[in-house]
Amino acid sequence: MLARLNVALLALLVPALSFAGDAISATEKQPLNLHAIGMFVLFVSMTLGITYWAAGRTKSASDFYTAGGGITGFQNGLAIAGDYMSAATLLGLTALVYTKGVDGYIYMIAFFAGWPIILFLMAERLRNLGKFTFADITSYRLNQGKVRTMAAVSSLTVVCFYLVAQMVGAGQLIKLLFGLDYNIALFVVGALMMVYVTFGGMVATTWVQIIKACMLLAGGTLVMVLAMSQFGFSFETMMGQAVSLHSLGEKLLFPGTLLPDPVTALSLGLGLMFGTAGLPHILMRFFTVTNAKEARKSVLYASGFVAYFFNVILLMGFAAIIIVGQNPEFFEGGKIGGKIVGGGNMIAMHLAKAVGGNLLLGFLSAVAFATILAVVSGLALAGAAAISHDIYARVIRKGKATETEELRVSRFASVGLGLVAIVLGIAFEKMNVAFMVALAFGIAASANFPVLILSMYWKGLTTRGAVAGGYAGLVAAVLLVVFSKSVWVTVLGNAQALFPYDQPALFSMPLAFLITFIVSKLDNSAEAQAERAAFDDQYVRAQTGFGAAEASAH
Amino acid sequence: MSTNASQNAVYARIRKNPRFAELVSKRQGFATLLSVIVLTIFYGFFMVVAFNPNLIGQRLSEGSYVTVGIAAELFMFIFFWVLTAVYVKRANGEFDAITTEIIRDASKEVK
Known part of the structure; x- marks a missing residue:
């Protein structure tokens, strides 16, 4: 059912892509970059060594999904930062500041401001109630089959869109930086990801x-x-x-084209803030720490690193306006102000080359590649957990699957997701995938977040309400993005967008809350009564951690 | 691992402990207060971006490129992070001490 949903979505998008492809010129393949390849090989051998070591320690389901729950707050903080800051952060946001100035900074604060909210309202309850996936929490006192299926469907949708965006970015980037063919690049990324996740799991x-x-x-x-x-x-x-050199001049300092109207600005703020709190691969990281104390520390460290790095990016973007923007070397045909060599996303790389030569360019290229690998691995693991832990073990086998069986499915799922990622990455090569990340956040904010937060805070939530609201949020977010300019006009080639804004969250998220609330209120079935009654015990565990999944002894 | 029945008995005892009510109201109150601060400042800022974008580009002083927008955002990055540190300190210290005490009391009585 879930596969069919994604296939249907793709069928909707794919034919249009070939049209859009012509408009986007393919990135040029660059000569082999030896510094970059050397450093990358070093990174890969190190991580493969770690995977070999981790494989020996990955025996139980708990090892596979959550590293046995034994990660410290500091380690997890770094890992969350590593999971959260994708290549889009480094390359996309630097480019955003370079082209639009302060708009990029506004984007970044919205990416950041979700973290304190996650800490205050969620971190501790996530750790106290969850085991392997966030569906453990939403289905804690609700119908396992229905609620888990819903959570797994929306998780996999988020994971797939995010994964495709990363894979396409990876292919373009590697082609450009390492001089490798796009398809080969995807196979390298996909294969490494499968090896890390399948053998080394969460460790x-x-x-x-x-x-x-x-x-x-x-x-x-x-x-x-x-x-x-x-x-x-x-x-x-x-x-x-x-300011004196940029074509926008003083406008660099004002909110501009990215936030053309109040609705877009607010919708973006809402989507990024609460989307962060609904990303399955981020939520999963909260189950890897020993207890609520360490979960809180994770957020403290993670948000510190993220906040610091966003400010570094702001400075990089502004500096690039002068250092890259005035250097003919970085423009096609040497024409300043023309097309950037390799496309707009290469600003950060050009800046590295301008200030540190080929060695620094090589290092930053290896960083970008490592970044992609780390993010896709986290996504693949979250997707695999949704398939094996939620759908296979809990929905299909109704909790009767042995740990060995569940682990076997999770490994097949990781390999399957890797293959899907490679195939979709190739299919979407020519497409501007920026909207996919926005879509992933929109779905996370509209389908995952409302049900998750209500399941932790609202006694009245029932299975019917959660399922209705979750699917409503998912469908609304997807449809609004399909009807928006970035898909309906740019991708599908229609003249006029049916939905005038690019960000769905302002509409789809309240809709999900409203439907969940109304349907739950109207639900007077016997199950609903029992579900409400079960809240009290869940509440004590959420508050105190008593009965929470323990870290396995290593 | 305790059985479900004895676990439920502990939950029931914890609920009856007045210290539990105290813990929840203190911690929830604190978390809500901090959330309201973050959300108010954040959405207040986005309201300004949405409805009065010219204010964002206003310079703080003549001849400086530090604008209201840049200063406000830098302030948010630092201030929000400081709030997380404040919360973690209090939750991991004061609140967790109460939690440990509550669980210890409840487990003891059940046995």
Whole structure:
């Protein structure tokens, strides 16, 4: 059913892609970059070594899904930062500041502001109630079959869109940075991801994310410091030059085309903030720590790293306006102000080359590649958990599957997801995939978040309400994005968008809450009574952690 | 691992303990307060972006490129993070101490 839903969605999108493809010129293949390849090989051998070590420690389901629950708050904070900051963060947001100025910073605060809310309202309850997936929480006192299926469908939808966006980005980037063919690049990424997840489970995934986070923080900081040194570390000097050189001039300092109207601005704020709190691969990270104490610390460290890095990116973007934007080397045909070599997403890479030469470019390329690997691994693991833990073990086998059987399914699922990611990545090669990340956040905010938060806070929630609201949010978010300009006009080639905004959350998220609320209120069945009565015990466990899944002893 | 029945008995005891009510109301109150602060500032900022974008680009002082928008955002990044640190400190200290005490009392009485 779930496969059919995704296939249906794709069938909707694929024919249109070939049209859109012509408009987007393919990125140029670059000569082999030896520094980058050397550093990347180093990263891969290190992570494969860790995977080998992790494979020996991945014996139980708990090891596979949550690294046995023994990750410390600091490690998990780094891993969350590594999971959350995708290549889109490094490349896309730097490019956004470069082209639109302060708009990029507004995007970043919306990406960040979800974290304190997750800490205050969710972190502790997530850890106290959950075991392997967030569906453990939503189905805690509700109907296992129906609620888990719904949660798994929306999780897999989010994972697939996010995964495709990452894979397409990976292919383009690797082609450009390493001079590898697009399809080969996808196979490399897909294969490595399958190896990490299938053999190393959450232990390997966590360490890949930790190493990647450290590389990203170090690489970004180095580029930023070298770039700022050209302006005597003065923000004023840099901004003065940036404003005078940029085609937007003073407008660089004002909200612009990205946030053209109040509805878009608010919808974006809502979608990014609560989407973060509904991403299955992020939520899953909360089950890897020992207890609620460590879960809270995870957020403290993660949000610190994320906040720091966003500010680094702001400086990189502004510095690039002068350092990259005035250097003919980085424009096609050497024409300043023309097309950027390799496309707009390459700004951060060009900046690295301009301030640190080929060596720094190589390092940052390896960082970008590592970033993609870490994020796709986290996604694949979350997707595999939805398939094996929620659908197979709990819905199909109704909790009767042995751990060995469940683990076997999860490994097949990881390999399956890897193959799906490669195939979709190839199918979507020529497409502007930016809307897919927005869609993933929109669905997470509209389908996952409302049911999750209500299941933890509202006694009145019933199975019917959760299922109705969850599916309503999912369908509404997908339809609104399909009817918006970025798909209906740009991809499908229609003249006029049916939905005038790009961000669905402002409409689909309240809709999901409303339907969940109304349907639950109207539900007077015997099951509903029992579900409400079961809230009290769940509430005590959510508050105290008594009875929570324990860390397995290693 | 305790059986479900004895686990439920512990839950029932915890619920009856006045310290539990105290813990919940204190911690929830604190978390709600901090959330309201974050949401108010964040959506207040987005309201300004939405309805008065010109204010965002206003410079704080003549000849400086630090605008209201950049300053407000930097403030949010730092302030929100400080709030998370404040919450973690209090929850991991004061609140967790009460939690441990409640669980210990309830488990003891059941046995």
